[in-house]
Amino acid sequence: MDNVQEEEEEVQQEGEARDWEYKSNRQTEGRNCPLLLPSKRQELIENRCTDDDDDDYHQASTRSAVFNLSTTIVGAGIMALPATIKVLGLPLGLVAILLAGILSENSIQALLRYSRPCNATSYGALMANAFGEVGRIVLQLCIIINNFGSLIVYIIIIGDVMSGTVGPGQHHTGVLEEWAGGRTWWNERVFVLFTTTVIILLPLCSLKHIDSLKWTSALSFVLALVFAVITVGITSWKLAARQIEWPRLTPNVHDQASFWHLFTVVPILVTAYFCHHNVHPIANELELSTEPSDMKMRKVVRECLILCTSIYFCTGLFAYLLFGEATSDDVLANFDANLGIPFSHTLTLLVRASYAVHIMLVFPLLHFSLRLNVDGLLFPKAAALVHDNLRFALITGFLVFLIFFGSTLVPNIWVAFEYTGATVGVCLAFIFPGLIMLKDKPGMATVRDKWEAWVMVILAMLSSVTVIATNLLTS
Template identity: 30%
Template sequence: MMGDREERRPILAINEPIQNGYRSTETGDEKVELPDVDEGKTSTPAAVFIVVNAAMGAGLLNFPNAFGQAGGIGPGVAMELMFLILIVTSLFALAYCSQVHSSNTYQSAIEATCGKGFGIATEICIIVYMFGTCIAMVIIIGDQFDKVMEAIVGIDFCHHWYMNRKFTMSAFAILIILPLCIPKDIGFLRHASVIGVIATLVVMFTVVIKYFTEDHHPVHNPRGKDSWGMTFSAIPAIFFAYQCHVSSVPVYATLKRKTMSNWSIVIVSSMVLCATTYTVTGVFGYLTFGDAAKSDILQSYDAKDWFVIAARISVVVAMITSYPILQFCGRAALITLLSKTGMTTLTPPPKREKIRRYVITMTWFFSSLAFSLLVPNIGVAIAVVGGIAGCFILVFPGFALTRIILDDTSPKTRKSYFLMGVGMLLFVGGMFLFGEITCRAIIDDVRDTDPELSSKCYES
């Protein structure tokens, strides 16, 4: 329950600033660096860039395929815009929760509003989401290596053990990515998100350029009886692509002007930039390949095309720098969760902290690598991770907003009931979509006897 001071707060005090700014969070001896900014000194343009960094990434590769699942460009864009409204609404709800409780992280805002149980559930979801995203990143790296090998050696490259996907993925991940995951401080990667944005733009321009410079023969398959089911299959890609909510709370806490009016500028600007990039890629990718667009759009192009090779290189570099950051966040969340259950302490002796860090890092890394070797393409990973992203976007913010309105002791107004209705819509809708997306992902994975492969070499 909220304190007396918070219970007397008016509902949605639009321009009331927060006095408590951003503070770093300590997890054991590891200092979890959130956005690299000073307390309360983030300008509006800088905040826009941080949110765009958090949202734009690997989800872009799956957008043309998602448009195909949705039924084409018209239904795909309409679905994207519909969920974009819900995504923006939940970002405002999270900002308000952060404002009421002076929270500086997503999980602390949810726990302060909804209780310890929801806080633990949020930590678990963050861990699973980060782990699933790490799996998707290793799969993407494997996809790019397969096409590079195919361009250099030929279609039979995978019959050489040292060029086979399982070997190249494992060797590259162990030699390059694992050493970046072990350090206690990953400050040297604090600006790596810029690389992700650059890689995203390179992919977008590549898709557009290839559409205008080459002949294309898009494939359009007739919609079957399960057309609505296929439409639902496009939702995880949207959630995965636009998930920036975990990062949004610390960003809001660092704003110079912590008001809803200023936050609206940040959110609208960020989402317009992201939506433009995603939609352009989805539209031109679908126009080029139609329903034949693969879950990783770069896999649909000629392996020897230099434009596409440049895009592949940029994507691999982005994955190399992004994986350690996600692993670090997941490791910090796991330590926090274990400390809440009494299984460890936040500040162990240095030697014990080092052992704990190595054990968690090695377990995380090799587990994600093993799963990435078993999962055939990023579409499968995104289908599962996208459902969890839906919880960050809809379920937790919706319940938190509803709880704040119910706990407020001031007389209820039309605005109060409206906000409560919005919160319930987000929560109930999010729970339904999470169940539907997760069940469909499991069923599709079980039924899929002919999964999409990264190269024709693996078909023989």
């Protein structure tokens, strides 16, 4: 019993020492790490370096951290997973979703393990420790490109749902088009997106603290669950009524071009699980406990990825079963027709509207990270962004409207996913974590770690080159 008590005391002392190191490290590192999201707690530490004014701060529980990280993951990527299964066939598609989740979990765990020896409290700080300031700048550029592309996808989905979309030989009706009984000036795509940007997205992005979005984030995750549950329910009803055709089990490969087309699903899978830039900020809120925060965060990451993989499995499987070979790149567009079930119109309207609102509420979360990294690159020595109202307003407005104009130039979400996911996405999710393990500055990598890092980097690079080459040759 004495040995057990001594071990518990050692763990507690280690946790307290680790948390003190994290806090003291933020004082010198916070200003130069724009990947740290500006929560009230972090602002107090970075700018006042004192705990005297922490009365309004509430530490995050493990369950809260799981919820926040899950909200970061479940965004627009889920909409393209049914199309991914259509490309690969049902068994291989489900295996690919599971494999992507496992690889993502390994890369995130590597970031957390290597953050502890160097006291890195952000992804950028970890890259700076391994590769210097050049590494930090490259990472920030990748975050900017990835988030910018993802936010363009968000607006495209909003436009598809509200105003409809036109595919090869088909037209999917939007929610507003159905309400109006046809096309009018106020349900045209550009007008709807501009109005949504000005009235909803810009005000949400103008909030300076991410704490202010906690209730909208909670609502957005619930709406994502509503989408998954309704999709499973509709498909289950049609399966029971024997109205579902037998799905294709193998990839549709009939020539060389169709074979290389299979690799275009890689960026979709990478984007679906990408949350690496928000792992450290969430871990920082788990401090002041008897267990080191990085150890708690490892458990959070595992629980979160199990939850998200389950949602992805259900959505991808049941949506593909429901629509089969007619599955669109953005599966929400398929919910514009009569599905042949009771209350079909009400359910399909609820599915589309709920997920459109979900996307609107997730949009400002991704915008926070984008804005901080843009500010960190343009004004590295300026005062904190939250204290400069003019700079904050100009950067926020410029980015929001630049994303809006970008969405009018990209034809569909598959194209956006392919180019951002195949380039910066694979770098952030797999190549950079693998390079950090290979650099092994703390000298803690095992032989297995080295092999995993090489496999991660080589597979990511080969997939990226293949996808880019395929897109260029077929465009």
